[in-house]
Amino acid sequence: MTQPKKSFFRELHDGSRDGLTPLRSLDLKQIPDFSTLLEAMSHTAFSGRSLGEAQDILAEMVTDPDCLVVGTFSGAMSVAKMGLLICDLIDWGWLDIIVSTGALMAHGLVESIGLVHYKVPPDQTDAQLYRLGYNRIYDTLEMEQNLNDVEAIIGRVLDRLDRQAAFGSEIFCREVGRYLSEITDQPGILKNAFQRGVPVYIPAFTDSELGLDVATWMVKNTLGDSPEQDPLSALSKMVLSFNPFLDLASYTQRILKAKKLGILTIGGGVPRNWAQQVGPFIEILQVRLGRELPLKRFSYGIRICPEPAHWGGLSGCTYSEGVSWGKFVPPEQGGRYAEIFSDATVAWPLLLAGVRQKIEKEGKGRPHDV
Numbered sequence: 001m002t003q004p005k006k007s008f009f010r011e012l013h014d015g016s017r018d019g020l021t022p023l024r025s026l027d028l029k030q031i032p033d034f035s036t037l038l039e040a041m042s043h044t045a046f047s048g049r050s051l052g053e054a055q056d057i058l059a060e061m062v063t064d065p066d067c068l069v070v071g072t073f074s075g076a077m078s079v080a081k082m083g084l085l086i087c088d089l090i091d092w093g094w095l096d097i098i099v100s101t102g103a104l105m106a107h108g109l110v111e112s113i114g115l116v117h118y119k120v121p122p123d124q125t126d127a128q129l130y131r132l133g134y135n136r137i138y139d140t141l142e143m144e145q146n147l148n149d150v151e152a153i154i155g156r157v158l159d160r161l162d163r164q165a166a167f168g169s170e171i172f173c174r175e176v177g178r179y180l181s182e183i184t185d186q187p188g189i190l191k192n193a194f195q196r197g198v199p200v201y202i203p204a205f206t207d208s209e210l211g212l213d214v215a216t217w218m219v220k221n222t223l224g225d226s227p228e229q230d231p232l233s234a235l236s237k238m239v240l241s242f243n244p245f246l247d248l249a250s251y252t253q254r255i256l257k258a259k260k261l262g263i264l265t266i267g268g269g270v271p272r273n274w275a276q277q278v279g280p281f282i283e284i285l286q287v288r289l290g291r292e293l294p295l296k297r298f299s300y301g302i303r304i305c306p307e308p309a310h311w312g313g314l315s316g317c318t319y320s321e322g323v324s325w326g327k328f329v330p331p332e333q334g335g336r337y338a339e340i341f342s343d344a345t346v347a348w349p350l351l352l353a354g355v356r357q358k359i360e361k362e363g364k365g366r367p368h369d370v
Contacts, residue, residue, distance in 0.1 A: 054338035068258035074267035078108035102208020112188020168246035262300035268315025
């Protein structure tokens, strides 16, 4: 074999002799299913390679019997008709905890009671849509009447709660799921989560239709027959005691019991940070308060989000940045991560279809996988 040629400025190495991984052209004629497609994509480039590599990591994460998997969801995924993907993740046993925006859960609740979202008609302005009772979410419409129907359900759930007991979003979501299980056969995120015992946390609870529905119920029950009273002052009377620190305590206790941690993130926002900050929180309790607690880091991570890192926002920050905060196990210590810079409505269904096929072909699964 000839030796690598040397130039005046560079040593011209051979990739095969240096042990580099070769890329391969994507040959669709050799692709029988989604799993094979993703495997082939892992040998290409750019976001296609990232998505392909994510298949192995996600498959390992959801079949690891020691791994507690946290799913964080933001963006209009339920409006975008991705809600059943979350239901599948729950039913397959691939999620142990859900952390979400309230908006995603509210619009998912619309789906789960059989209501409909619509395409935006190209010939109507936003001002016209408003007058007609349509709320636009990019290219999709949520009818205001849908949200009114959701409020009626939330009101019935709140009527059943013990007004003397404090509650957080986990308890609230569980009770909504319980109610849905009683009234509908339709699949839904909160219903399926309740039936599978998967807790749902909404850390920015008041930033959602669900939060506004709870606030409206509280005002109504405080005012009673006194419409002249200021409704905002009625809110301060706190007919219900909502305590978000109950969520923080519950979530942290679950994390402390886990042998290993994995996280699947769709989008970013508050759900991503709230779920990830548990490592620093436990470390703070240990260091600042002198408590004997085990440090916790995520060992697996899959993130699908188009937000770039250079804007400086948390939605775009890399897992390597999270290592510096003590949120993730460094790759050199065994951490496995994949970050796909893509619209989740494109990449997420492909990833789940491929991983599902891969696990079925390999005969793997956690004890509660069905």
